[in-house]
Amino acid sequence: MAVxxxxxxxxxxxxxxxxxxxxxxxxxxxxxxxFIITLIIADLACIPMADVSIPLTYGIVAIxxxxxxxxxxxxxxxxxxxxxxxxxxxxxxVINQNGVDVVELRKNNLGVxxxxxxLRTAGYFTLDDVSYAIYETNGSLSAMPNSKKTNANNSIPLxxxxxxxxxxxxxxxxxxxxxxxxxxxxxxxxxxxxxEVLTIxxxxxxxxxxxxxxxxxxxxxLKEGACW
Amino acid sequence: MLVKTIIxxxxxxxxxxxxxxxxxxxxxxxxxxxxxxxxxxxEKIDDNTATQDDVYAxxxxxxxxxxxxxxxxxxxxxxxxxxxxxxxxxxxxxxEWKDAISKIEVLIELSEQIPKTFVLSWExxx
Numbered sequence: 001m002a003v004x005x006x007x008x009x010x011x012x013x014x015x016x017x018x019x020x021x022x023x024x025x026x027x028x029x030x031x032x033x034x035f036i037i038t039l040i041i042a043d044l045a046c047i048p049m050a051d052v053s054i055p056l057t058y059g060i061v062a063i064x065x066x067x068x069x070x071x072x073x074x075x076x077x078x079x080x081x082x083x084x085x086x087x088x089x090x091x092x093x094v095i096n097q098n099g100v101d102v103v104e105l106r107k108n109n110l111g112v113x114x115x116x117x118x119l120r121t122a123g124y125f126t127l128d129d130v131s132y133a134i135y136e137t138n139g140s141l142s143a144m145p146n147s148k149k150t151n152a153n154n155s156i157p158l159x160x161x162x163x164x165x166x167x168x169x170x171x172x173x174x175x176x177x178x179x180x181x182x183x184x185x186x187x188x189x190x191x192x193x194x195x196e197v198l199t200i201x202x203x204x205x206x207x208x209x210x211x212x213x214x215x216x217x218x219x220x221x222l223k224e225g226a227c228w
Numbered sequence: 229m230l231v232k233t234i235i236x237x238x239x240x241x242x243x244x245x246x247x248x249x250x251x252x253x254x255x256x257x258x259x260x261x262x263x264x265x266x267x268x269x270x271e272k273i274d275d276n277t278a279t280q281d282d283v284y285a286x287x288x289x290x291x292x293x294x295x296x297x298x299x300x301x302x303x304x305x306x307x308x309x310x311x312x313x314x315x316x317x318x319x320x321x322x323x324e325w326k327d328a329i330s331k332i333e334v335l336i337e338l339s340e341q342i343p344k345t346f347v348l349s350w351e352x353x354x
Contacts, residue, residue, distance in 0.1 A: 002248035003345070003352045010353070053303045061244070068240045071233050078230070 008065040088137040095133035099215025102196045112162040155202030164193045202228040256343045263339040283317040
């Protein structure tokens with residue numbers, strides 16, 4: 001019993017550390033430890049059920065251990081913010097008044113495309129549709145609509161530059177090439193390397209975010225033949 | 229809610245601690261008894277005086293223990309002891325003392341090793 005208990009404990013702690021390191025994209029609607037417990041309990045119940053050579057006690061003890069750990073973690077979570085932060089992490093503000101916070105995204109192993117995807121799921125199709133966006137500890141995205149924005153978009157923006165890298169596939173849809181984008185970035189008095197986010201929609205509306213600067217909305221003249 | 233959680237933690241922890249201690253002591257005791265019976269049989273085989281009934285007596289002793297041991301020990305380990313005992317019964321009947329003694333030696337070793345898997349040690353945890 002004691003050996004099974006300690007073995008279960010070691011596996012759970014390992015999983016918890018790994019889940020916390022994986023960031024928020026791997027969780028989805030659950031606290032990290034809740035996710036691990038759900039993941040483990042199913043297997044713990046199945047193994048002694050299917051393998052008759054293992055005494056049922058082994059499975060029962062391991063499941064009880066998981067329950068015990070869950071109760072302890074619940075109490076620890078309620079006991080203080082530091083413990084809560086260690087166990088479940090803290091919400092990440094990925095869009096603030098300055099625009100997309102790439103550093104915060106990176107901390108959670110997320111990219112700009114992941115953020116755009118989450119925003120679309122939440123019903124926002126451009127990055128400036130929201131004034132704040134927060135990845136909660138359970139992996140879901142909460143967004144506060146941008147009250148300053150009045151004009152509606154006609155097309156969905158395409159991600160052209162993410163963290164200094166050009167998305168060539170999206171570039172093709174807008175019928176423009178790398179040089180045009182680099183020239184556009186130069187006109188903004190910066191470089192490709194310093195460009196954190198650049199999106200362009202079918203009407204040529206640009207969301208431009210430079211490193212350590214507030215985002216700006218500008219225009220890009222699209223050529224004829226752009227199929228977006 | 230918090231009180232209920234704390235009570236459940238205390239109850240479950242105590243159950244696990246008491247259960248672990250009981251399991252450890254129970255398994256150890258059962259195998260110590262079994263080991264004594266096997267040692268007597270070993271000596272008889274060594275003197276070439278053992279009969280098949282002696283082995284059957286050991287088997288009967290084992291049968292009474294294994295019913296409860298199934299709760300704690302992997303069933304394959306129990307099956308192993310069953311097989312070695314059956315083999316030694318036949319060997320004793322045929323008076324093949326050399327082979328019979330080696331079978332009993334394995335059983336003695338098993339009766340010493342199985343309880344060790346319940347001890348809190350690095351080998352068992354890792």
